[in-house]
Amino acid sequence: MKDIKKIKEDFIKESSQVETIQGLNELRVRYLGKKGIVTDGLRRLSELPREERPKFGKVLNELKRFIESEIKSLQQQLESEEAKKRVLSESIDITLPGRYIPPGKRHPVTQVLDEIVNTFVSMGFEVEEGPEVELDYYNFEALNIPKDHPAREMQDTFYVKPSSVDNDSTTESDIVLRTHTSPVQIRGMKKRTPPFRFIAPGKVYRCDADVSHTPMFHQVEGLMVGENITFSHLKGVLELFIHCLFGPETPVKFRPSYFPFTEPSTEVDIGCILCSGEGCRVCKGTGWLEVLGAGMVHPKVFEAVGYDTEKYQGFAFGMGVERLTMLKYKIDDIRLFFENDVRFLRQF
Ligand SMILES: [Zn+2]
Known part of the structure; x- marks a missing residue:
């Protein structure tokens, strides 16, 4: 019983010194974690004589609930403090006009x-x-513009070399960007x-x-x-x-x-x-x-x-x-x- 009282006093002392969320998390692990002090106490109930177990179990569970609710309220307190600090440090200028996004339209x-x-x-x-990439046949031949026709001069275009053709090759390509x-x-x-x-x-x-x-x-x-x-x-x-x-x-x-x-x-x-x-x-x-x-x-x-x-x-x-x-x-x-x-x- 003395030990349980001591645990509670230690917790109250330690929790009063917590200043950050991270510190609070460490406190929670120390008391309520898998290997925490309270968890350990509950586990060791089995070592006690059968008739004593309910009494100690009750006190330990009360302590557990007390620590849980203390941690919860501490957490809320710390979170709102940190939020306040963040707002103050960011110094937002709420009078700054919004960014104007001009509406687009068709060309x-x-x-x-x-x-x-x-x-x-x-x-x-x-x-x-x-297709915009077209065969010479459709762009010229089929339109009555054979290879030697002067109209080709007026419509000289970009020829596309297929990847199968060697770059140094002088063979004329029969693929064009349509004119x-x-x-x-x-x-x-x-x-x-x-x-x-x-x-x-x-x-x-x-x-x-x-x-x-x-x-x-x-x-x-x-x-x-x-x-x-x-x-x-x-x-x-x-x-x-x-x-x-x-x-x-x-x-x-x-x-x-x-x-x-x-x-x-x-x-x-x-x-x-x-x-x-x-x-x-x-x-x-x-x-x-x-x-x-x-x-x-x-x-x-x-x-x-x-x-x-x-x-x-x-x-x-x-x-x-x-x-x-x-x-x-x-x-x-x-x-x-x-x-x-x-x-x-x-x-x-
Ligand atoms: Zn005019």
Whole structure:
């Protein structure tokens, strides 16, 4: 009994000296742990004579509960003290304004691309996608542009060397980064039978870099094929498209041109939106701006995909999304689109 009293006194003395949570944990282990003083006392009850055990057991258990509740209240006290100390030492300035996270938005090129896609979808066109790393065959050959064709010069591109080809080898690669979205038209035609109409929007690549060219830019090409498709369908669809994008009053002009994969071919001009046709620096004094190319699909292209050229006709068109965005928002340098300057981008 004396020993138990002594244990209690020791505990009270020691607990009054505890100042940290860690110290309290050590105290708990010393008294209540597996080899702790109280635990040991309870274990040694069996050494006592049977009739004495209940008496000592009761006192020891009371001591155990006393120590447990003391430790618990000490712990709460220490925790709140430590929390207070932490708050004081961190010295938070609650008057500091929060950090502003500017809301993001779509890039102007993406906005115009979406507008173009939506306009054609509303006219019943499907959307077709294809690979940006393309076979020479789909990018050139199937579009009536054989290896020695001068049109290849205008569209010189990035060739991709397959890993199986030795780096020093001078063999020409037949894999390119597509120079236009026309290969998607070939792929799209191969899996369809006329009549159909679809557009192919996406990124294309050319070895060009100046105020109006970047090595990567976006194109939307489109194709409509059927049994009685004529040049007037081409005019109707493209005029409607231009009026949707630039406004219903915009003058539209069709001018003869040349593309290897269409015959006849045409460039489509709109009345200069900067000078309203009076002539300025942007339209080089002509009052007109070229916005897209189009034409009736060349029979050789239909032959390449196995269509009956006597039965089917169709028209195709293609446009540069950056150029249309520049005209729509009167931007004079294409490189601004890709410099990631938010002062420029947040204007749209
Ligand atoms: Zn002008």
